[in-house]
Amino acid sequence: MTSKNEVEARLRNQAQGFDDQMPRRSDFERRVIARIASQPMARLRRPTILRDLALAGLVMVLIASLGYGVVQLRTIRQATTVKSPHPSTVASLTPTTTAAPTLGPTLSYTPGLHLPTGPIELGSVYTGTPFKMMTPLRGWAVGPPGKDRAQVHDAVLVTADGGAHWRNVTPPGFSGWTDRTMYFLDVTHAWVAVTPHVVAHPAATPATITVFRTADGAQSWQSSAFQLADGSPSQLDFVDPQHGWMMLQVDNGVAVYRTTDGGGQWEQTAVSHYTTPSATASGTLPMSNAFGPNAAKQTACELDPFRGMSFRDAVTGWAAGRCVGPAPSPYFYVTHDGGTTWQAQPLAGLPPTLACPCDVGSTVPVFSSSRDAMMTVSVDTEHTSCQPQNGGTACGTESIPGIAIVYLTHDGGITWAPHVLPGVAAGADPTFIDARTGWYGASVLQAAPSYLGETTFDKLYVTHDGGSSWNATGTGSGFSGGPMQFISSSLGWALGSLANLQPALLTTSDGGRTWTSLNPAVTG
């Protein structure tokens, strides 16, 4: 787990070596002077008549541009809905990992991102859900993972053969360097929200949030767009094809938007600002940040903008995040009116005396039925060490992963029962298929760490009694940690790694005891 203090320390360390990392530019100053020498200084006062003529010309150009822009916008909007004449295929429920490529009907649109056919690494560094299987054969994924604008990354993919072959169904119009998030509800419904990556400067135009949606398994996509002064989408969540929520990172916190028509129209329901540390008023969620010399003595809480919200139905949902400081408690709020008003929901079962200062994080509930759900709470202790540097004292703070607790509800989220998970809290969450059966990839603290708090994967555990007891699924199973998902007591998938250390999509058909690689490939 990376703390903000560690990020700050790494930034300062990077700054010291930034000169060396930057490509050399000899005679840069001389080139600047040569350039300015070739042009005179602007005249300090232009004649009024010339200024007026220039302004009049500018207005004419703006009017012409606006007219042209409207025509272009209409053309683009007409082109964003591209219906296929072919119906979607119906998958059988027979699992297979060696099926021939299932191309299905030809798409009537060109995917927004170009992917070459052949092997692909699945996953994303932006989206919390790298893949989601809906049936033994059909599911969605995002990939390949990447971070910069020179790479194609986060294309939207579908499979119809259990994950061996994937088709690129990235929405037309989704391209370039963007902030983005996705949500996959079922076999046919999915949403992708994007905004241009560079926003938030006063000189820039307002951020345009574009939400792509499909209701036919990506045979076609529709899009809608709205503008904000600033914001980038960080999480989507839908409970049915109509009702959904989107979290956006904005300048001073997080904004929550809601749709009741499947993503066509969005309205703001709440904000979570760093400047409202204890807010519970309508439309606000608390978020606080401690600054200054006394920061370590204050508790600061924030909503997780990437995984911080989930809804059980159209009215009830939860917001989660983490609190840091001397006496933190989990950040866990509930709404019963669709996200407008929020109340803190206390959680029992935490150790009465934490070795603080601590960092206590909670995830949002994941429902396996309308009544059964799980969420986790992790407790990290913060270790601060100081050393002399440049005549002063430099201090750094490391997070040491502590206990992880899974909370389970069987009454729709009214009461939650805690169960301590094996190992330490290393960021992995358990996954449950019903009230009793779940899996958890446990990590332990590294015996000889290269840095304080380093963890390593230990074992895959399974529970059949709702989290009361956890048993290792066996050794040498081929699973070495990573996001996983089960759709039955036997069938599951994971993004793990193989013996040759290459990342891979793995699948199990015996409840996690053995795993095989699917070698996913793009077929078109």
Add this chain to the structure above:
Amino acid sequence: MRETDIAKDPDLQSGGRQWFEPLVYSVGRPALKFAFMLVHDIDIAEEITQEAFARAWASPGTPVDPVQFRRWLYRIITNLACDHFRRERQVAAQAPSISRPLDPVTTAEARSVDESLMAALRSLSLSERQAIYLRYFEDQSFRETSRIMGRPQVTVRVVVHRALGKLRQRLEASGQNRMVAV
């Protein structure tokens, strides 16, 4: 010298460079680094920095006080970087493939001591990169950072805090990817 004094300076009115050259030598390199942090391409960074100096030179409102000149120049650079990304988005929207040859920054980052941090920095928005660079790479105070960015101090604090949070998320995500990869 106040901004309005420029108009009265016979040297400036005659097109002399005596006042400008020292500023190029004192602010040029930091400005180039600032532009490089924003656009992550040394060629584009130099072009933007040169253009910023040229605009500062050509503008009658350019302050000559070194501190004010630096703020002025950095804001021009930021606006030019915005324009650059806006143009790039328009080009990207028209071209389906975004594969491009490695640029010098790739080489530079390959040498860097903290590649995951640089990659995470590239994922920030322009204003966040601007704030992080001024705060941590130039060690500017929040007060000075807010003056350069032209935004209230409290806003800059929030931008920095939010950027740190994003960096933490990105670094954790890349750390998880590394776990998968090894």
